[in-house]
Amino acid sequence: MDWLTENKIPVGDVAEAAFDWAQDHGETLFDAMAFAMEALIDGILWVLQTPPPLAVVLVFVAATFALHRRWQPALLVLLGFLFILNQGYWEETTESLTLVLSACVVCMGIGVPIGIAVAHRPRLYAWMRPILDLMQTLPTFVYLIPAIVFFGIGMVPGLIATVIFVVPAPIRLTHLGISSTPKALIEAADAFGATPSQKLWKVELPSALPQIMAGLNQTIMLSLSMVVIAALVGADGLGVPVVRALNRVDTGLGFEAGLIIVVVAIMLDRALRWEGRK
Amino acid sequence: MTAVSFDNVSIIFGEQPHKALPLADQHQSRAEIQDATAQVLGVHNCSLDVEEGEILVLMGLSGSGKSTLLRAVNGLNPVVRGAVRVHDGQEMVDVTSCSGQKLREMRQSRVAMVFQQFGLLPWRTVAENVGFGLELAGQSTAKRTETVKQQLALVGLSDWADHKVGELSGGMQQRVGLARAFATQAPILLMDEPFSALDPLIRTRLQDELLDLQRDLKRTIIFVSHDLDEAFKIGNRIAIMEGGRIVQVGTPREIFSNPASDYVAEFVANMNPLGVLTARDVMEPGTGQQSTDIETPIRELMPLLRHGPLTVMENGTAMGRVTTDSLVARLSA
Numbered sequence: 298m299d300w301l302t303e304n305k306i307p308v309g310d311v312a313e314a315a316f317d318w319a320q321d322h323g324e325t326l327f328d329a330m331a332f333a334m335e336a337l338i339d340g341i342l343w344v345l346q347t348p349p350p351l352a353v354v355l356v357f358v359a360a361t362f363a364l365h366r367r368w369q370p371a372l373l374v375l376l377g378f379l380f381i382l383n384q385g386y387w388e389e390t391t392e393s394l395t396l397v398l399s400a401c402v403v404c405m406g407i408g409v410p411i412g413i414a415v416a417h418r419p420r421l422y423a424w425m426r427p428i429l430d431l432m433q434t435l436p437t438f439v440y441l442i443p444a445i446v447f448f449g450i451g452m453v454p455g456l457i458a459t460v461i462f463v464v465p466a467p468i469r470l471t472h473l474g475i476s477s478t479p480k481a482l483i484e485a486a487d488a489f490g491a492t493p494s495q496k497l498w499k500v501e502l503p504s505a506l507p508q509i510m511a512g513l514n515q516t517i518m519l520s521l522s523m524v525v526i527a528a529l530v531g532a533d534g535l536g537v538p539v540v541r542a543l544n545r546v547d548t549g550l551g552f553e554a555g556l557i558i559v560v561v562a563i564m565l566d567r568a569l570r571w572e573g574r575k
Numbered sequence: 576m577t578a579v580s581f582d583n584v585s586i587i588f589g590e591q592p593h594k595a596l597p598l599a600d601q602h603q604s605r606a607e608i609q610d611a612t613a614q615v616l617g618v619h620n621c622s623l624d625v626e627e628g629e630i631l632v633l634m635g636l637s638g639s640g641k642s643t644l645l646r647a648v649n650g651l652n653p654v655v656r657g658a659v660r661v662h663d664g665q666e667m668v669d670v671t672s673c674s675g676q677k678l679r680e681m682r683q684s685r686v687a688m689v690f691q692q693f694g695l696l697p698w699r700t701v702a703e704n705v706g707f708g709l710e711l712a713g714q715s716t717a718k719r720t721e722t723v724k725q726q727l728a729l730v731g732l733s734d735w736a737d738h739k740v741g742e743l744s745g746g747m748q749q750r751v752g753l754a755r756a757f758a759t760q761a762p763i764l765l766m767d768e769p770f771s772a773l774d775p776l777i778r779t780r781l782q783d784e785l786l787d788l789q790r791d792l793k794r795t796i797i798f799v800s801h802d803l804d805e806a807f808k809i810g811n812r813i814a815i816m817e818g819g820r821i822v823q824v825g826t827p828r829e830i831f832s833n834p835a836s837d838y839v840a841e842f843v844a845n846m847n848p849l850g851v852l853t854a855r856d857v858m859e860p861g862t863g864q865q866s867t868d869i870e871t872p873i874r875e876l877m878p879l880l881r882h883g884p885l886t887v888m889e890n891g892t893a894m895g896r897v898t899t900d901s902l903v904a905r906l907s908a
Contacts, residue, residue: 485694488649489708489759490682499710503698 316443327447337399338452345391353391354378361568370567377564386535386557393524393534393561396452400459400520405513408464412471412512413497422472429465437462437526445530455532459523463516470512474505514569521562535561578763578795579625579648580667583657586643589614592655605638605818617643617652618819627662627762630789630796632810634803634842640819641799642767647671648797649686649765650678661686661763683712687756691768693748695740701751702727702736708759719758726754729788746777753785757792766798770805782808803846807831815839827851848906849874857905858887858895869894873902 320327345353357378362371381390415422440461444454478501486500502509528536535558542551587595595614598607605616618640625631633641646652647659650670660667663685670678687708695704702723709719727733730750740748749769756764770778782805789796800806806813807827814824815838823835831851834840854871863884867876876897879885884898 481690481692481694482696484651485688485690485696485707486711487651488682488688488690488694488765489711489755490679490684491711492679495711499707500696503696506698 316446319443320446323447331448331453334399334403334453334456337402338395338456341395341398342391345394346388350382350387354382357568364568370570374564374568377560380560381557384553384557386538386554389533389535389537389554390557390561392452392532393521393536393558396455396459396524396527396532396534397517397520397565399456400463400523401513401516403456403460404464404467404516404520407460408467408512408516409471409509412468412509413475413501415468416472416475416501419476425468429468432461433465437523438529441526441530450531452527452532454530455523455527458530459520459527462523463519466515466519467509467512470508470515471505474508474512475501477508478504514566517565517569518562521558521565524558576627576662577624577660577667578627578662579797580660581621581623581644581647581657582660584621584644584647584654584659585619585656586617586640586647586652587614587655588617596656599819616640616819618647618816620657621816621821623814623821623824625795625797627795628793629811630798630809632798632800632806632813633816634800634806634810634813635816637801638818639816641801641816643819644816645765645767645797645799648763649682649688683708684759685761686763686765687759687761688765689749689752689756689767689769691771693740693745693752693772695748695751695755697739697741699740700737701732701740701743704740704751705754705758707755712759722758723754726758729757730754730784744777745773746781749773749781753781753788757788762794764794764796766796768799768801771801778805785809803842804850807846807851815842828853828856832856852905854885854887854897855889855894857902858897859901861896862886862893863896863898866893867897876902 354375358371358375361374362368365371381387415425437458441454441458444457448454448457482500482504483496486496491499524532524534525536525539528534528540535554538550538554539558541547542549542554585596585599587599589595589612591612592614594612595608595616598611599616599619603611608614608616621640621644623631633645635641643652647654648661648670654671657671658669659671660669661681662668663681668677668681670681673681696707699707705726706714706716706719706723709722710716724733724736727736730753732747732750732754735743735747740751743751749772752769770781773781786809798806798809800809810827812824812826813830815822815830815835817836817838823830823839825833828851830839831843831846831848834843850872852873853869854867854873854876855869857873857876858869861884863886865879865882866886866888867879869887869889876885880897880899880902884896886896887894
């Protein structure tokens with residue numbers, strides 16, 4: 298027993314050494330990543346915050362109607378935004394939406410291609426699964442620490458932490474969709490002389506579309522669940538009042554901000570729900 | 576002219592097919608080979624030439640290797656030993672050893688396929704499915720619209736062009752599958768039990784339609800079936816398979832009147848003889864009153880027999896006669 302406790306395996310030291318090494322050698326890479334993400338965030342933020350709030354709200358409502366061709370979800374989005382404006386959380390909401398949207402861009406941009414690649418290489422997927430599990434189960438606070446070390450404080454480390462937590466979802470769902478393409482369809486494409494890329498674009502991706510859209514929905518919901526944690530590393534948005542309320546034990550403020558997050562979640566879910574092919 | 580030539584084709588499924596080949600050469604059965612090597616024998620040493628314009632039916636019970644052999648023609652199943660040569664318009668190309676590019680060309684323009692479970696893309700309309708092969712070959716939308724329209728008219732689905740395939744019944748879906756295969760103008764058609772998933776009435780109708788179309792189109796068709804009645808109705812020649820090997824090749828009449836083994840005989844015993852036998856098979860020496868041609872199917876003879884025995888004529892000479900007794904005697908034999 299003494300021997301066991303005296304010979305502690307240096308997990309923490311190894312992790313620290315690895316992060317130190319990454320910081321020393323990967324500075325240009327991290328700077329480039331930070332720069333690209335900052336540009337993305339600033340761009341989306343500018344689009345959401347420059348026009349008058351009601352104009353932005355109307356664009357969202359119109360887009361929802363265009364997507365569903367039904368007035369109910371559009372009305373729900375309108376009421377949700379009016380409530381947010383009424384409570385005076387417009388700026389925080391746009392900041393959180395920015396975080397969610399940029400997480401979507403990054404996660405789908407990374408997740409869908411990786412999902413396709415591992416669907417075609419089952420051995421690679423077997424290797425990748427424990428990593429995906431780790432990314433989803435490791436407490437988020439743990440990788441907030443290196444995120445701060447590499448990217449400082451602000452929206453970027455918040456986005457990084459969000460992406461690490463969220464990206465397994467689109468990878469898994471894309472993998473599921475592509476690898477469950479009916480074999481008969483793949484064979485029909487082969488029999489008529491499809492090239493591998495024709496097979497991907499004309500058969501596998503359309504067949505996997507429902508799962509990929511479910512992945513997008515998951516990405517949005519999971520990103521939204523990260524706004525409070527992102528606030529801890531200095532990301533602006535609806536998480537900030539929640540954290541402030543926690544520090545001050547301010548029940549009213551906490552409920553207010555929390556309810557706004559719920560409203561945003563419901564709006565996004567209803568507006569972007571994939572209802573299948575008609 | 577030969578359109579497709581199977582030359583000693585062996586197909587084995589598994590990681591180490593070469594371990595199974597010597598056992599197959601000793602004529603061991605599929606079960607024995609599987610016990611000894613964990614490899615599954617698909618087909619073994621099948622040789623067969625399919626002539627241009629004929630319908631050849633590969634026929635056998637499930638697991639006899641008929642689909643496996645069919646799928647070697649367009650390279651869906653890899654051949655372990657032997658060659659499958661397919662006419663590409665100029666020369667015979669061995670699809671088991673040609674380049675991937677050449678194989679794709681053959682699949683796009685020379686060999687089309689119809690599947691038992693249709694293999695249609697459910698998110699596409701009927702017209703988009705019919706144009707699928709042409710689309711893969713790189714034909715522009717404008718160019719293929721006309722072809723697609725013609726093919727839909729041919730199979731009687733013009734009014735359904737813009738419907739999703741899921742809205743169609745099984746029989747109609749298989750018509751879409753046929754139109755898709757016809758659309759590429761490929762001279763060789765592979766049909767893998769195309770009508771087995773359909774109910775009997777629709778099946779008969781589609782068989783008749785296929786024969787009608789074939790009269791004009793004159794494609795080379797390799798047709799897989801487990802139903803001897805279907806095989807006899809459709810096939811110019813039939814190759815009967817058992818356990819991965821071809822046991823008899825011949826015209827329906829040859830197989831019916833001279834089965835090569837007990838397995839074939841058992842098949843034949845279970846089928847409806849009315850579709851195969853002709854006056855030639857049921858005649859006896861002698862003459863009758865009216866005359867009839869020697870190739871007349873007995874289904875047509877029966878109503879005529881009510882007026883007495885018939886004289887059977889071949890090229891103007893009387894060969895014998897058919898009586899009610901001679902017919903019944905042959906049928907109950």
